[in-house]
Amino acid sequence: MKSMKHKKLNTEYSTVGSRVFDAINVAVLVGLALITVLPLLYVLAGSFAGESEISTRPFFLWPEKFVTESYEYIFATDAFIRALLTTVIVTAVGTVVQVLLTFTMAYPLAKRYLPGRALVLNLIIFTLVFTGGMIPTYLVVRDLGLLDSYWALILPLAINPFYLIIVKSFFQELPQALEEAARIDGCNEMGVFFKIVLPLSKPIIATFSLFYAVGIWNDYMSPLLYITDPNKWTLQILVRQLVSTDAANALSQMDRTWVPPEQGLKFAVVVIATLPILFFYPFLQKHFTKGVLIGGVKE
Numbered sequence: 001m002k003s004m005k006h007k008k009l010n011t012e013y014s015t016v017g018s019r020v021f022d023a024i025n026v027a028v029l030v031g032l033a034l035i036t037v038l039p040l041l042y043v044l045a046g047s048f049a050g051e052s053e054i055s056t057r058p059f060f061l062w063p064e065k066f067v068t069e070s071y072e073y074i075f076a077t078d079a080f081i082r083a084l085l086t087t088v089i090v091t092a093v094g095t096v097v098q099v100l101l102t103f104t105m106a107y108p109l110a111k112r113y114l115p116g117r118a119l120v121l122n123l124i125i126f127t128l129v130f131t132g133g134m135i136p137t138y139l140v141v142r143d144l145g146l147l148d149s150y151w152a153l154i155l156p157l158a159i160n161p162f163y164l165i166i167v168k169s170f171f172q173e174l175p176q177a178l179e180e181a182a183r184i185d186g187c188n189e190m191g192v193f194f195k196i197v198l199p200l201s202k203p204i205i206a207t208f209s210l211f212y213a214v215g216i217w218n219d220y221m222s223p224l225l226y227i228t229d230p231n232k233w234t235l236q237i238l239v240r241q242l243v244s245t246d247a248a249n250a251l252s253q254m255d256r257t258w259v260p261p262e263q264g265l266k267f268a269v270v271v272i273a274t275l276p277i278l279f280f281y282p283f284l285q286k287h288f289t290k291g292v293l294i295g296g297v298k299e
Contacts, residue, residue: 040274047071047267054263070268079230080238080269086150087217087235094154094216099209101158102167103201107193109164110171124161134225141226152226153219153234160215163208170204171197214277235273242266 041061046054047070049063074080108114109121132140137156146152174197182192198205220236227233233241242265 043267043270047264047271049264051262051264054267067264070264073265074268074272082231083233083235083238084272086232090150090153090234091213091216093150095209095213097154098158098160098212098216099205102160102164102208102212103198103205104193105159106164106167107171107197110168121165124164127161138225147226148229148232149226150232153216153222156222157215157219160212163211167204167208170201174200210280214281217277239269239273242269 038061042059045061045063048066048068049057049060050065050067050069053060053064109117111117131137141147141152141156146155178196178200179192182196187195218236219234220240223234223237224240227237
């Protein structure tokens with residue numbers, strides 16, 4: 001009888017403790033969410049507010065009067081449209097190139113009979129820990145004649161070694177019987193890769209296409225290092241120029257007829273540069289989660 005009472009009390013205490021723990025967790029997570037979301041909401045509200053309101057109100061989540069002056073300036077200038085189109089094209093082409101190179105390199109490395117496979121894998125793992133650094137990479141890009149070229153934004157980061165290892169592990173888990181059947185039917189290695197392996201790899205292709213696309217879209221350092229022509233600036237560099245102290249001079253270099261509003265324009269450009277990722281991520285989040293789990297099986 002006493003043991004039953006003790007068990008009942010322990011159950012009640014554990015239930016109360018778990019509820020307190022859950023409540024603390026929820027409170028902490030809500031606080032972190034607010035810390036993350038509130039600045040975004042402030043920038044969004046500021047992009048629709050007038051210059052006087054932005055200068056007089058230190059923080060607000062809803063403008064007193066909605067104005068679209070900043071967005072009208074943005075879409076009326078060639079500089080922003082050019083930067084946006086440049087970023088979209090570089091992201092699309094770069095994603096295709098990077099995914100293709102990553103998958104074509106990972107496929108042969110998934111074959112244990114490949115001569116020199118261990119050496120190549122060790123070199124790839126080495127690059128996860130040690131890199132050439134900014135200056136040697138810049139010198140290589142310069143000597144290849146890629147400065148002020150869009151290829152400088154794609155080729156230096158064409159293969160992510162971490163992604164490569166995950167894709168290789170995924171290929172190793174594919175049924176070998178399918179590849180053998182394709183070879184019996186007359187397919188060579190390229191035919192097996194494009195007709196058998198890639199169609200079976202659609203989930204991981206979607207996953208790493210998304211990884212690469214987000215990386216290229218948000219890339220700020222590569223355009224800063226390799227692009228000096230203002231007409232070839234990407235959206236991230238344009239945002240950087242706008243929020244810097246010499247924004248007016250930078251804008252006058254791109255479009256001398258453009259006289260933008262100060263703070264509202266900065267907020268609006270940040271909103272437009274962030275919207276594509278914020279829009280697509282909720283729909284593709286499952287691919288991000290799957291990408292972390294794919295290829296996690298030991299050899």
